[in-house]
Amino acid sequence: xxxxxxxxxxxxxxxxxxxSHTAGALRIAQIAAHILKEPADEVIFYLYGSFAxxxxxxxxxxxLLAGMMGYPTDHPDIRNAYxxxxxxxxxxxxxxxxxxxxxxxNTVSIEVVGSSGKKLSxxxxxxxxxxxxxxxINGIDVAFTGEYPTLIVQQQDRPGVAAHITSILASAGVNxxxxxxxxxxxxxxxxxxxxxxEKLSSDLVDRILENKNIYDVFMIN
Amino acid sequence: MFGNGQELLxxxxxxxxxxxxxxxxxxxxxxxxxxxxxQQCMLRQWQVMESSVEDALSKNLTSMGGxxxxxxxxxxxRQKEGTSVCGDITAKAVAYSMGVLEVNAxxxxxxxxxxxxxxxxxxxxxxxxxxxxxxxxxxxxxxxxCASAIGLIxxxxxxxxxxxxxxxxxxxxxxxxxxxAICELMGATPxxxxxxxxICLKNVMGQVCDPIAGLVEAPCxxxxxxxxxxxxxxxxxxxAGIPSLIPFDEVVxxxxxxGRSLPESLRETALGGVAATPTxxxxxxxxxxKI
Ligand code: SF4
Numbered sequence: 001x002x003x004x005x006x007x008x009x010x011x012x013x014x015x016x017x018x019x020s021h022t023a024g025a026l027r028i029a030q031i032a033a034h035i036l037k038e039p040a041d042e043v044i045f046y047l048y049g050s051f052a053x054x055x056x057x058x059x060x061x062x063x064l065l066a067g068m069m070g071y072p073t074d075h076p077d078i079r080n081a082y083x084x085x086x087x088x089x090x091x092x093x094x095x096x097x098x099x100x101x102x103x104x105x106n107t108v109s110i111e112v113v114g115s116s117g118k119k120l121s122x123x124x125x126x127x128x129x130x131x132x133x134x135x136x137i138n139g140i141d142v143a144f145t146g147e148y149p150t151l152i153v154q155q156q157d158r159p160g161v162a163a164h165i166t167s168i169l170a171s172a173g174v175n176x177x178x179x180x181x182x183x184x185x186x187x188x189x190x191x192x193x194x195x196x197x198e199k200l201s202s203d204l205v206d207r208i209l210e211n212k213n214i215y216d217v218f219m220i221n
Numbered sequence: 222m223f224g225n226g227q228e229l230l231x232x233x234x235x236x237x238x239x240x241x242x243x244x245x246x247x248x249x250x251x252x253x254x255x256x257x258x259x260q261q262c263m264l265r266q267w268q269v270m271e272s273s274v275e276d277a278l279s280k281n282l283t284s285m286g287g288x289x290x291x292x293x294x295x296x297x298x299r300q301k302e303g304t305s306v307c308g309d310i311t312a313k314a315v316a317y318s319m320g321v322l323e324v325n326a327x328x329x330x331x332x333x334x335x336x337x338x339x340x341x342x343x344x345x346x347x348x349x350x351x352x353x354x355x356x357x358x359x360x361x362x363x364x365x366x367c368a369s370a371i372g373l374i375x376x377x378x379x380x381x382x383x384x385x386x387x388x389x390x391x392x393x394x395x396x397x398x399x400x401x402a403i404c405e406l407m408g409a410t411p412x413x414x415x416x417x418x419x420i421c422l423k424n425v426m427g428q429v430c431d432p433i434a435g436l437v438e439a440p441c442x443x444x445x446x447x448x449x450x451x452x453x454x455x456x457x458x459x460x461a462g463i464p465s466l467i468p469f470d471e472v473v474x475x476x477x478x479x480g481r482s483l484p485e486s487l488r489e490t491a492l493g494g495v496a497a498t499p500t501x502x503x504x505x506x507x508x509x510x511k512i
Contacts, residue, residue: 007262007369010263010335011266013266014330014337016325016328016340016437058286074330079327
């Protein structure tokens with residue numbers, strides 16, 4: 001049994017009003033911002049289930065914007081996210097949508113365009129207590145929480161790619177907790193997602209990118 | 222070390238220590254840290270709690286859903302004018318507790334204690350009492366350890382989540398944690414703290430979770446105010462030597478059982494209770510139109 005600490009009972013310190021509607025939402029947007037790796041210019045949030053019904057009353061909209069702009073979950077300026085987004089000339093839109101079958105009732109799909117024109121779409125769910133799970137990136141079904149240091153590798157589905165990644169991590173002394181590959185069904189594109197015990201340094205990204213079958217690498221620490 | 226109230230009492234008696242000491246030792250043991258370190262961390266939680274009470278009284282807060290706002294100030298006005306029907310401590314405790322819910326609903330910084338929806342009761346009640354008894358920071362920190370021991374047992378043996386056990390599990394647990402902490406602060410034995418917590422939980426046995434429009438605003442805020450009063454009065458009874466006839470562990474188990482028997486409509490889904498009344502639905506519709 002997982003033992004509960006005093007600070008899980010008397011905590012966390014958080015921004016109200018509800019950890020699943022604020023902290024969780026913010027974290028999903030934060031993951032999208034990490035993967036985008038550049039400032040967002042334009043973003044559309046599609047809100048599902050309870051997110052669609054209560055997003056203004058719970059401040060989910062502000063939390064999502066704040067996450068997109070890189071704010072941490074306990075920052076007092078989250079409530080001013082609209083003003084800050086306007087200052088940063090971030091264009092945003094919130095679209096309540098109908099929950100699809102099998103979707104968690106607190107789900108958001110994010111479509112974002114970065115300052116260089118790079119596009120990303122990501123779907124995630126807030127599963128309670130501020131914890132999240134990312135379900136889809138750029139149309140490919142995935143599953144990770146962002147709770148551990150995570151490496152997301154966008155690649156061609158060719159032999160040798162996984163070996164390339166793991167050997168680089170091993171030489172850097174990084175212990176791999178989990179490794180999973182997600183394939184897009186019709187093309188030969190795929191994601192390899194690794195969760196590690198140690199924090200990841202950015203020079204690893206460049207070394208992993210040396211393989212010609214790898215398009216891009218994202219890191220969440 | 223301890224998994225229920227009885228074991229907690231036995232441990233405290235054997236070692237001749239308070240509930241807060243027992244909780245600190247458990248924390249050091251399980252998470253390989255020092256008493257100093259965990260006390261420092263808990264002090265930070267207390268400081269955030271103090272500023273959440275301060276924010277409630279000094280800032281003009283508008284909640285995201287617009288269902289609450291300004292209640293703490295209204296109550297404080299009566300207390301200051303000397304016209305409160307509750308007496309100073311209760312009047313302040315209720316005002317502060319409700320104020321913290323205003324902070325929470327306006328996206329301010331709070332400590333989930335044990336949840337965001339019940340975050341007013343502990344800081345509000347303890348702050349009001351501290352102003353009368355002038356306890357120092359280290360005493361307040363201990364009080365939070367005592368409260369977390371109670372919250373921990375309830376989490377492990379039942380639940381502190383409204384979605385699982387109704388509001389009795391959220392604001393009820395927060396009040397029970399507070400009542401136990403008050404008794405320890407007043408110098409009572411661990412046994413008396415457990416009686417106070419048990420009395421508190423019994424008072425709200427069966428209370429449903431029915432947030433209007435699905436928001437953590439109403440009736441949540443008023444239940445925090447009344448939770449503060451529940452904590453104070455339950456502590457008063459226990460301190461007077463009035464025991465809970467049903468022991469704490471059995472009350473917790475009963476609360477968990479009642480929580481599990483509540484239909485889903487009464488567990489945070491906003492489909493039952495006051496949320497489903499014509500007026501409750503009208504608030505929901507009005508909020509949706511704004512969207
Ligand atoms: S009514 Fe529900 S949401 Fe409100 S405080 Fe109680 S348990 Fe929490």
